[in-house]
Amino acid sequence: MKKKLLIVSTLIPPVVGGAEKIAASHAALLARRFDVHLLTLSPHPDPIPGVKIHSLPQKPLPTLYYSFQGKSVIDSLLEREHFDYIHSHMALPWGYVLRNAKAKKVITLHGCEYIHKDLLHYVFVKQAFKHADAVISPSSWLAEYVENRYGQNCIVIPNGIDTKIFRRLSTYRSAHTVFYAGRLLREKGILELLECAKRFPEINFRFAGMGPLEPSIDLDNTELLGTLSPEGLVKEYNKATVCIFPSYRENYPTVALEALSCGAPVIASRTGFSEIVEHERTGLILDTVAPDEIERALDRLLTDKKLQRRFAKDIPKKAQRFSAKAMADDYAKVYASLR
Numbered sequence: 001m002k003k004k005l006l007i008v009s010t011l012i013p014p015v016v017g018g019a020e021k022i023a024a025s026h027a028a029l030l031a032r033r034f035d036v037h038l039l040t041l042s043p044h045p046d047p048i049p050g051v052k053i054h055s056l057p058q059k060p061l062p063t064l065y066y067s068f069q070g071k072s073v074i075d076s077l078l079e080r081e082h083f084d085y086i087h088s089h090m091a092l093p094w095g096y097v098l099r100n101a102k103a104k105k106v107i108t109l110h111g112c113e114y115i116h117k118d119l120l121h122y123v124f125v126k127q128a129f130k131h132a133d134a135v136i137s138p139s140s141w142l143a144e145y146v147e148n149r150y151g152q153n154c155i156v157i158p159n160g161i162d163t164k165i166f167r168r169l170s171t172y173r174s175a176h177t178v179f180y181a182g183r184l185l186r187e188k189g190i191l192e193l194l195e196c197a198k199r200f201p202e203i204n205f206r207f208a209g210m211g212p213l214e215p216s217i218d219l220d221n222t223e224l225l226g227t228l229s230p231e232g233l234v235k236e237y238n239k240a241t242v243c244i245f246p247s248y249r250e251n252y253p254t255v256a257l258e259a260l261s262c263g264a265p266v267i268a269s270r271t272g273f274s275e276i277v278e279h280e281r282t283g284l285i286l287d288t289v290a291p292d293e294i295e296r297a298l299d300r301l302l303t304d305k306k307l308q309r310r311f312a313k314d315i316p317k318k319a320q321r322f323s324a325k326a327m328a329d330d331y332a333k334v335y336a337s338l339r
Contacts, residue, residue: 004082005035005083005086006085006087007026008089010062012024012045019110021161037051037081041056043055078103087105091107091109092113099127104335104338106136108135109142115249126150134337136157137154138252140275161258161324165234166237168261169262173263174204176202177240178203178243181233183210184214185211188211188247197221200295200298201220206223210226234258237262237264242266242301242302243266248269251272253272263315263316265301268284269285269286270287278314
């Protein structure tokens with residue numbers, strides 16, 4: 001009989017985001033080995049073959065709501081299903097909400113929500129860690145930060161993607177296209193990227209995603225594509241001259257994995273991306289996200305033929321290490337180690 005695994009993620013696709021994609025991929029890849037259930041607040045989640053999805057109502061302050069007023073709904077699910085393992089994607093809300101569940105508990109950290117938060121946030125996260133049997137970080141830098149701030153050791157398991165979907169096509173790569181995929185937020189460096197677009201009027205800047213900065217993408221050489229399907233993203237990655245991700249800070253962003261797996265060189269900020277992008281081998285790492293530095297990196301990539309040839313040679317060799325199956329295999333090994 002298969003052991004029961006509950007994967008918990010606040011949202012899953014069709015909502016676009018690295019954490020959401022990882023949670024859905026996690027569920028799909030382990031469905032043959034475990035009786036997998038997925039708990040989410042997504043009202044209309046995409047179905048995942050072999051996975052039973054449980055949707056809860058979206059409520060303000062979900063950490064508090066589902067710890068008190070909405071706790072009975074979760075308790076009913078736990079009593080009915082008797083899970084062997086509970087894997088929460090992010091410490092808050094789910095690592096905290098499910099801290100007393102009778103199962104082996106694992107938390108995967110996904111972003112910068114652990115950085116410099118207030119005291120109440122610190123206390124809740126600390127409690128979630130205290131009751132977890134294992135904590136996983138996709139990146140070494142976040143693992144180090146969590147150890148220093150919370151005293152919590154992490155297992156480092158890099159994120160992965162479906163390399164059968166995100167792959168090199170025979171599409172002709174444009175000589176004049178910059179592509180960005182992700183949320184359209186200030187902390188993603190969108191405003192700096194738009195300032196850079198003003199300096200390259202002959203280059204097309206294409207943006208895939210949603211967010212409050214959508215109205216800012218209104219230059220003559222910019223185009224807002226909205227939310228794209230995985231197949232749509234693959235086409236854009238394959239057409240792009242370069243993909244640019246000038247975030248202020250990231251964890252272990254899947255967009256860089258996707259771009260490289262499709263053969264596109266990447267220009268990106270240091271924190272988070274430097275564990276994926278090899279400077280001057282598969283892309284260029286920015287020391288800051290100032291428009292001047294983005295401009296210099298882009299100009300170099302567009303004009304340096306030797307660098308372009310090196311990227312074309314090295315990127316396909318490096319991309320194979322980004323498999324989501326390897327990530328799921330490592331997750332399963334963590335469960336097996338919990339006695």
